[in-house]
Amino acid sequence: MSRHKVSEHIAKNAAERAKRLRPDGIGQYLNLSGEFAHMNADPFTDRIEREPYRDHVTVAVIGGGFAGLMAGARLKESGVCDVRIVDTGGDFGGTWYWNRYPGVQCDVASMVYLPLLEETGYVPTEWYVHGPEILEHCQRIGKHYELYENALFHTRATGLDWDESAQLWTVRTDRGDEFTAQFVIMGLGHLSVPKLPGIPGIETFAGPAFHTSRWDYAYTGDPVGGPLGNLRDKRVAIIGTGASAVQCIPHLATACQELFVFQRTPSVIEVRNNRPIDPEWFAQIANPGWQQRWLDNYAATMTSAEPPAEDLVNDSWTAMAKMWRDAGEVSKSDLDQADLEETAKDPRAAELLQPWFFADMAKMGRIHARVEESVKDRRTAELLKPRYYLACKRLTFHDEYLGAFNEPTVRLVDTDGKGVERITPRGVVVDGTEYEVDCIVYASGFEVGTAPTRRAGFDPVGRDGRRLSEHWTNGMRTMHGLHVHGFPNAFHVQSITGGTRFSNLSHNLSEAAKTVAAVIAHAVTTGVAVVELTQQAEDSWMSNVGINPDWRTFLGADCTPGYSNNEGTDLGPHSLWDAHEFPDGLGFFQHLQEWRGSGEFDGLEFHRSDS
């Protein structure tokens, strides 16, 4: 039996990384603006004309996705009812409003991903529910907490200005609104600005072209009237093979006359194992406090060195967490020992040869084996094998994606890491060959790694005229990811520079929303006009926040380009990866619970209007 050589594994990953490095980094992408602005339009809801608002609200929430909905819900529960949510979409839902591509589905178990299940009494139908059900749940939350009453949809915030004399925020929007708010909450999402690949000639394509987050059902056929029925005589190109593409390709595969999948980097395709939720089983677990118990169990299972005995979710994510925890136990018996010893003499390679490396190598072997078992054509299977370290890119989960390449209608066009060469009026060119198509779907992802204020589309002006972009020149600065010095009465519901990041972003947002609502409710009930984070508290929190240097080196020097490492350039100040060094995720959440539960709100100053 030939033994595996770690030297070959390292060399292969390094060679594949090198193929993909490009000097323009994140500059390679285009926004859906200017000549592409029509691609950013809302294909789902008609815009309704209305008069601008010139009134006052207690709380303005910018963003009506999970973050804004949870913040609104917790405020209402706390008795703060004068809440106005503002969103660019035509309804609540955020990500789940925009991303309606066929097959869209949550990647984290519904029981811990869907917010406020216990509060709304909703029982998800599947272990990983599909997008329409998540959007409907967002609408359910909106109705349950009466958040529709004062919401402004199809409205983009364009300015937030702190008025020192009035001790209020002025909120401006692209609908001409100019209203005041005592408090503002920003729940803007991490992946909300779609991007296009800057492929030469992209503007010349003559047929329909759209981004996965703006799916054109008028062209492809409405799923209600028959799944993508209009595509049966169409040749379709999809560019990109990340998490969105992986979910929609199996649907396109059976709908199109011919589907060309243009791949730059294959994704890791893990097991999905979706199944219906049995209402009888659910009735047994749904005793009071069940969702928080599941959330805590999942957080501890995913992040703790000493996880709970029972793994309630028990899926591919938690198996991955277990794999990293048990990395030291991985057997090296199938490795070429002479090669291992030789490789360890290279100081850089020796740095990689940690327990995680051997677990990663074994795991990638299993990922490759799954590709081989699922894809009949040997060449296609070879091209679908990811060659990078597991943690470099977002994992995907699907049980039909790989099999879709067995459909006679589907053709994988691999670009050998270089990306699509050119787009012409007729189609897509790779390696000198033009593939003529009727339509192009861009599964090219979202802007990450740029300044948060750029992605927001507005730059809040706080005390003394200081802009948030100035305060965050060298990256986000907050306490808990929520409060910012110099920006009184303004809060962020997000996870960067929070205490933890793990696969269930929804849990991070839930804790953030509860915390922000508790602070505002305290201020409102005690007659406080202004709440502000002290400089010292921000500095103290930030002194503990930061990316582990080993991790930074790994992402920068060893990882294939992607949004995790700013496309392989450097992590940059606006990296997603800053995290407080709490020993585990649950530890951070417990810290937040104690912090807000104590009623002391350590680090914040509360000023009455006369002080």
Ligand code: NDP
């Ligand atoms: P990604 O950024 O993950 O993928 C973009 C794809 O486009 C990549 O395959 C990329 O290749 C490819 N690409 C970019 N430029 C070119 C080019 N010039 N030529 C050919 N291909 C190109 O975007 P997604 O929308 O798939 O996912 C974004 C994130 O959204 C996910 O990582 C996940 O966090 C989230 N998501 C979550 C889901 C869920 O929870 N259910 C579902 C979908 C998305 P390369 O890899 O080489 O850069």
